[in-house]
Amino acid sequence: MASFVTEVLASSGKLEKEDLAGKISKLSRRVEETKEEVSDMINKKYNEFLPTMQTAEELMDLVDAVSREIDTLKSCIENEVQRNLHEAATEYSKLRQQLEKNTAVIGILQHLKEFDSAMGEYYQALQGKKYIAAAEQYAQESVAALQTWSCSDTSLLKALRSELTIQRENLSYHLGEEWHKLAVWKLPPSKDLTSAKAFLGTELHLNCGGSKDESGPHPLLPSVLQALAVQGELHKKIKMFGHVLLKYILRPVIMYPSLVVEVGQNEQATVVSLQMQETSALNSTPSQVYNKVCIVLETLHKHLFGRPFPFADVSVGEQKVSLVVGDLIWEDLSDCIIKECLLHSIPSSSCQLDQYSAVIDETEQFEKHLKEMGYLSGEATDLLKYARNVNSHFATKKCQDVIVAARKLMTAEMHSTVKISPDYKLSLPKLPSPGGERERFEGRKACQQEPQLESEQQLGPRTLCLPVCRVSESVQQIVELAVHTLSEAVGSSTTCAVQLFYTVRNIFHLFYDVVPMYHKESFLKFPHLAAIQHNNCMFLAHHLLTLGHQFKPHLPLKDSIAYFVDLVPSFRRLGIQCFVAQMNVQKSEMLERLSNGRNFANLDDDENYSAASKAVRQVIHQLRRLGKVWQDVLPVNVYCKAMGTLLNTAICDITAKILQLEDISSEDGAHLYALCQIILEEGPLVFTPLPEESKNKKYQEEVPVYVKKWMTFKELSIVLQASLQEIVDRWAEGKGPLALVFTSNEMKGLIRALFQNTDRRAVALTKIK
Incomplete structure (x- = not known):
């Protein structure tokens, strides 16, 4: 056992060179053997009851030794093996990065190969003027990939990118040169393009098919156009071309009737030029404009834009270049045709509206022709909508013309007048009957059956007649303009009729606002104009009373509309205010002159008498x-009231100053009497009627009616030369003529000023009660 553990520990530093799995298997077998021995021992101890205590202790030591070997091996695995695994993973990662770098380099080399191949084909296509192939080679995937490659710090790639940019500009330059050869402009030298003659130098040369030495089955034109499309520059070129085309050819031929389009042919190109013709027309007719525009666009369609090819920015189908041209210039072109041609072709009278259908047909044919050539799509355009909406445009134009004409009349001079007599009648056009024959028959039948009352009073023949006076020719023309405009509204469409009706109301509103402000200084400075303005306002107010009633059955308006009656008080007030302002000016001048009379005191002094006499004169x-200025202008009653008011102002001022005198000598009284006689004798002469108004002598005879203080002034002149007894007799105990015009205090003051303090004067004063 010990030798096994020693062998394991001795070989712990070389685990990386041996089979770790084999050692673990050997250790496992030893564990099994130890387990069997322990099991056998336990069996003998508890089953056979053998005294094996010593053997058990040895086995326990063996178990502990095996356990320590296991711990040692586990620690070795955790320290040595894991360290070696980390090193292996790091080495693998480095190898993988190296592999990726090699792969990327191989990819770059492949792209460089493809780039070189593409640039070679690009050079060949460009030299052979195969612009479509050159553009496609430039735009192919390898070139695009090179443009977006991330390793931009590589000197080689920088050089390639620089070369790519240069070649792009080179291709664009060649395409631009070819484009300029295809469409050569000759523009007028003058920058002042404000007349038809300034555009006579404009020419467009269309060199179809490329250069003269070009030969082959395919013309150069579609190749250049499609290459520009691939490059993404076609829209820019066409936009610039369309701008020049509009500015130097299409707009001029629309604006100037004298310009015509001529298309010529020479050996190298087709030439579109502008020529001048003599004409007196101020604006071209729609047919002339459409013809000129069609000639230009037909020539471009035939020689430049009539070839279809797919665009890079069009996702469905194929689109013609002519449609791109149309999309870019149509909005400005149609707007110019509307403003410079169709607007002027709108009829100025409702009777001409039926003839305008020809213009609508011409507009439809014009757009149809443009659609056939591919300049327009199938959708409706603003040009045709404008032509079809002629009723609305007629009403708008008519309203504008009416307002402009009315304002011109309102700002014209007012000195030119016409005389209005009681027999004056406003001439009305013949209006259609609002009802049918049956309604008129039933109306006559009802009138015949209606009983007539013997005491019924009929209106006089002079009812609602104007008095004799003078009004401006301009204001008479304003009324005629209003009548003519309302006549145009009769029979028109509802929208048009309503618009024209309110335009007539706007005429009178405009008069109310413009005339008083525009002629304000003249009305205050010239009495003649103030009187004319008074008459003008009354003249308009008179016609506003009846104008709506005359046209009401023929206009599609609601019954609740007041028409023009609501304007009558405003116009009457406007006329009165203007004339009253002039009256106040005259009163101020009159009182200022009388203020120079030195209060009519001490007239025995020649200088004082001269000043007072001058003031009265x-x-x-x-x-x-x-009187000379107003008598032939104002109506008789207005004239008499105005002159009576002014004369009464002078009399009141003179009377007040005489009554304020405290001492009037006999000589002063004689002078005052003489001055009063001047007024009494010459004052009524301002009321003398004109020769044609001889029947109006009653106005001169009835001076006291218009001069309120006339009798007061007349009695004052009598008192200045009367005796005390005569004064007492005319007082007649408060019942005489003097008592009717003077108060007792005024009469007593006048007696004290005229007579010395005597018993007779005292007696006379006691009788003045």
């Missing part, structure tokens, strides 16, 4: 001047 002159 200036007032009379101001009234005469206003």
Whole structure:
């Protein structure tokens, strides 16, 4: 047993060279043998009752020795064997990394081989102008893998990548040169492209088939285009081409009717150029525009863009280059056609709408032709939608034209006027009957059956007639414009009619807002214009009362709409405010002139009398001047009220100043009387009617009706020359004419100023009660 353990321990340092499994098997056999001996001993001890105590102790020692050998072997396994396993795993990992590195190097060498092969084929294809093959060789998988290889720090790969970039630029350069040979632009030298003549130098040369020495079954054009597509540069080239095409050919021929497209042919190329023709039209018709555009696009389709081939960015089927061109230029092209052509072709009158169907048909044929050439897809376009929506565009254009025309009239000069007589009637177009023949027959029958009352009062022939006055020609034209616009609404579609109706309302709203602000200074500076503005507002208010009623049966509007009646008070108030502002200006000027009369005191002084006389004369002159300006413009009643108000202002001011005098000498009284007589004699002359208004003499005879203080002033002039007894008699104990216009205090003050303090004056004062 000891020799076995010694042998195991002696060989513990060389376990890595022996079979560990064999030693474990030998140890196991020894354990089994020891187990059998222990079992035999126990059997003898307990079964045979043999005194084997000594043998048992020896066996116990043997068991302990075997146990220690097991522990020693286990410790050896845990220390030595595990250490050797770690070293083996580390060595295996290094070998694996080396293998991977070798594999990667082999892969790189394979890619380099493929790259070299691809670049060789690329050089051959490029030299032979086989651009599709060159582009495909450049874009193949080996080249792409080289571009994305991670070991970018390798000098060799850096050089290859640099070469790859150079060759890409080289291919792009060659393709660009070939593209420029295929489509050569000759652009006008002038940068000021604001007239048709500036575009006359524009030419496009289409050299189809490549260079002159090119020969072979396949033309160069599809090869260049497809190579550009593989390179991802075709869209960029076409986008730039479309931009130049729009700017220098398509837009000019749409904008300028005098420009036409000519297509010529020479030995090397097809030439598209612009030429000038004489025309007086301001805008091209849709048919002319469509014809010009089709000539250009047909030429491009025939010589440049009419060949199909697959694109890299198209996933389903094949797409023509012409469709790419159409997608890039169609939005700008259709927008230009709408703004520069279709917008101007919209009818300005509803009676011309039926004729617009020809334009819609031309637009449909134009788009159909573009779809046949491949420039458009099968979807509906904004161009055709715009043409078909002519009713809405007609209403919009009509509304814009109406508002522009109305604003032009509102900002025009107002001096030119027309005279309105009571016989004036607004000319209305012939409107369709709102009801049928049966309704009219039933209406007449009902009227015949309705009983007539003997005492029934009929409206007079002058009911709702305008008074004689003058209004601006522009405001009369505004009313005619409103009537014409409403006439256009009659018979139109519901949407169009509603839009036109509210445009008419906007005309009057615009007048209300624009005219007072635009002519504000003129209305305050010139009395003539203020009177015309007053009449204009009243003229509009008059027609606003009836305009809605005349068109209501013919418009598809709700019954609750107020039409134009709600605007009447605003216009009347606007006219009154304008004229009242001018009246206040005239009152201020009049009072300022009277303030220079030195309060009409001490008129025995020649200088004071001269100043007072001058002030009175200036007032009379101001009234005469206003009379000449206003009498032929304002209605008679308005004129008389206005002149009466101004004259009354002057009389009130003079009367108040005379009543404030505390001492009036006989000479002063004579001068005051003379001044009052000037006003009494010349004041009524401003009411003298014009020759054609001779029947209105009553206005001059009824001056006190318009001048409230006229009788007061007349009695004042009498008092200035009357005696005490005459004054007492005219007072008549508070019942005479003096008592009607003066208070007792005013009369007593006037007596004290005119007469000296005597018993007679005291008696007279006692009678003034």
